[in-house]
Amino acid sequence: MKFEDRAGTPIGTADAITIERWKAATPEKTGGAARDSIYRSLTGRRVLASLSPDSKSKERFVVLAPELAVSHWFNTSEPLTLSGLRGRPVLLHAFQMLCPGCVAHGTPQTQRAFELFRQSDLQVVGLHTVFEHHEAMTPVALQAFIHEYRLTFPIGVDEAGEGTPIPKTMQRYGMQGTPTSILIGRDGSIVHHGFGQQGDMALGAIIAAELAAFRHAAS
């Protein structure tokens, strides 16, 4: 069985996928419809119908974003998990400290998002997804990087892969490289999976659209 997230991006491996059945209100009441409409209008991408609320049965099926696998955390006193953050939107920024596009654009953009939305319930999570130059981008080097670039949002080190240079969370999400910015919705699904440079205005809009979505509870 193969799955795509709502943005049409394949999700790597079936075993990382969890489907939850939501007892949802009518679409108009969930706010999901408004959000999907903004997402479609911003990106021109299809939101998978099969994952939309089934208006007849009033049930909704959600493909959950894969859980994080993190070996070390910075800027947070306790580990973060997506399951623990359910109900809040999560901006997940995957980067490497020696990736020029991350350093010049993606990572400072994530810091801006952290500061701009700090009074909302958005959770910003950085993820150091080292898939090359492993001997250079060690945790001690990352710590110096975080210090020098004055990054204050929580940052996890993606757990090393077994028999592959690709770390675990990166694999689970089928990320194509760095920087990658992923927005996980209040319902735990992937709302946006963006590889490469994202515009500030579009990112701000996608986050705000998700913040505007109402919370709903799993059955």
Add this chain to the structure above:
Amino acid sequence: MKFEDRAGTPIGTADAITIERWKAATPEKTGGAARDSIYRSLTGRRVLASLSPDSKSKERFVVLAPELAVSHWFNTSEPLTLSGLRGRPVLLHAFQMLCPGCVAHGTPQTQRAFELFRQSDLQVVGLHTVFEHHEAMTPVALQAFIHEYRLTFPIGVDEAGEGTPIPKTMQRYGMQGTPTSILIGRDGSIVHHGFGQQGDMALGAIIAAELAAFRHAAS
């Protein structure tokens, strides 16, 4: 009687103010609460309580943004009015073609918003609010400017003031200068009044939050 918009900015003259009584759904249903919450969290500014829905009476009072006064339009086959746009969010960008901060930042940002949100129902409106160098910033000069800078959103020339260098719409909104970017909500009220340089991420967020608000009808 003095009025402030929801952003706490004084609205110039009482005669430009219209108050409408809205038969509104409960706050949770209007989406207004979600939007106000995002706005507050982004800006740290107070949203005037007196303009919030009165949950008891289910009535809501809205101070409408002043109507536009435009002597000439570019990039639109027919004149635009806020009353005709009611129900849609409107991004109103006031600029002058010889204002460096507009040319370098505000005006291209507005063009980006026009392109990013083009599939939504946001209406972008430029307003050439000439309050200095009137002999230099004539309509024929503006036309050349629009051509050279490849601006494609509708742009109106703010109607000349009488006995004052400040044009009429600029007066009605109590604008402090250019660039000024104002977001008018679906309900016709001023959601955001920003003088000077606005960040792309915050502007994208405020627009998306308003797009997510549900429409409601006047009584």
Add this chain to the structure above:
Amino acid sequence: MKFEDRAGTPIGTADAITIERWKAATPEKTGGAARDSIYRSLTGRRVLASLSPDSKSKERFVVLAPELAVSHWFNTSEPLTLSGLRGRPVLLHAFQMLCPGCVAHGTPQTQRAFELFRQSDLQVVGLHTVFEHHEAMTPVALQAFIHEYRLTFPIGVDEAGEGTPIPKTMQRYGMQGTPTSILIGRDGSIVHHGFGQQGDMALGAIIAAELAAFRHAAS
């Protein structure tokens, strides 16, 4: 008879060309050789041999840059002429106030050069070469532009052409558009004719190389 300047750019019309015979020192002593060498190494372009010093006869022939034709001056109490500036390097910046590449890059770069080299004997001259939108880019509009963009170097309005939209100096130099930055050497010849965006580092280098050239007197 056709002429090219040392940068290999054709000079428009033969009647605008003046050839002077210089009684020059040997090439090593004039500094011209050093300058030509830097210019060649920076641009990879040939410096015309026919314009180089004739080491045997100790005579040197120079094609003079065409004289300016200016109808109005700003930022200078008296008109500037290339003949009056002979012996000093001249940075001639041709622009239009509604040319985006000028406003964003070329014109502020020229202001930077004016400030950086202000204690040297470089003369910076702006030239408003209006070849389109003539009704928009009038002298009064230019004056407002100069004020708003805080330009402090001398700026002349290129004299209107007869029976052509191209103004006179622009024609004489065979300029292809705006922005164009031309460096005229101490000997009155065109050292560099650059159309479009010039890098700051290369421009600084070309100017400094010319400043380092020794003065020599016409016979």
Add this chain to the structure above:
Amino acid sequence: MKFEDRAGTPIGTADAITIERWKAATPEKTGGAARDSIYRSLTGRRVLASLSPDSKSKERFVVLAPELAVSHWFNTSEPLTLSGLRGRPVLLHAFQMLCPGCVAHGTPQTQRAFELFRQSDLQVVGLHTVFEHHEAMTPVALQAFIHEYRLTFPIGVDEAGEGTPIPKTMQRYGMQGTPTSILIGRDGSIVHHGFGQQGDMALGAIIAAELAAFRHAAS
């Protein structure tokens, strides 16, 4: 005995100083006068008279820039020394791979200088002067940085200091931090010692002025 370079910057330790006596031509012929004049006009800084040619005796004393101490080289098949480069201008760029001002500005600027002046006899030398986060900025990490940022100019690792975090070359030059860009003249002396962000135009000018200086031989 204390020494300052021509830019007025103290040179750290006396034992690193070598004074050479030059049999120089008259100042006009050396080109040094022209260069000093450009330098003064660009920087407004005094060029030390005591290091200028003594016009009477026709002798000139030069304080040589301290020699490099490098433990490992990248992008060059053999080690570089200032003594081996005598007669050629040298742009020495001291940086750290985790210094944000280096990564965003100084290091790409040095790469631009390397490319712009590649046909001249300027030698560009990078120097990795690690004075903090030593465990993060190892040679293997630097190698990854050089690869990712596509740096192609020769880069040396400044030799570790003994009993101090400051590496040896950094000490010898009395550098205050990174980025630092130093221009060493054809005569081996320090022409410019710039700590922090240097403008492209000024750097291009200072380099070109030095390139224009004539070579002269030690007695």
